[in-house]
Amino acid sequence: MRLTTKGRYAVTAMLDLALQQGLRPVTLQDIAVNQEISLSYLEQLFARLRRNGLVKGTRGPGGGYRLSRDADEISIATIISAVDEKADMTRCGGEGNCQNGEPCLTHELWSELSLKIFGFLDNITLGKLIHRPEVIAVAERQESVRQGLRSGQLKTVVVEAERLSATG
DSSP, X not given: OBOOHHHHHHHHHHHHHHHTTTTOOBOHHHHHHHHTOOHHHHHHHHHHHHHTTSEEEEOSTTOEEEXXXXXXXXXXXXXXXXXXXXXXXXXXXXXXXXBTTBOOTTHHHHHHHHHHHXXXXXXXXXXXXXXXXXXXXXXXXHHHHHXXXXXXXXXXXXXXXXXXXXXX
């Protein structure tokens, strides 16, 4: 699968958005800080996500982004496809012209694997991910860090988060 940082970051950003759904619109700056992703890169990704109807934006003070539909209706494959990524293991991009214009010896094998990967990712939604215990634990840790940043107690929060992850 040719999954680059574009696809991984889009899924991560959308998951962050899903975790905060219903609270308030989420700014790209918040996602950038939470997930350590460049703000300019997020702007490019969200332009594609918005064009593909996965997010909607609100302008002005208190503005930001929300999911355009329920998290249970947005699959990981949909997100990856929205940012022009492909679940393709073939070296020919699925064209079947990998060896002098013809399919190579293993073309069908890699094509089948690509379909299985896409199917796997299409069966996982943001809604399913936000209920996974490991995702919840990371989200809680990130929220603790954010709260610490807001209150100026980052060092205390980081030490506490490290203690919790060591015991958990």
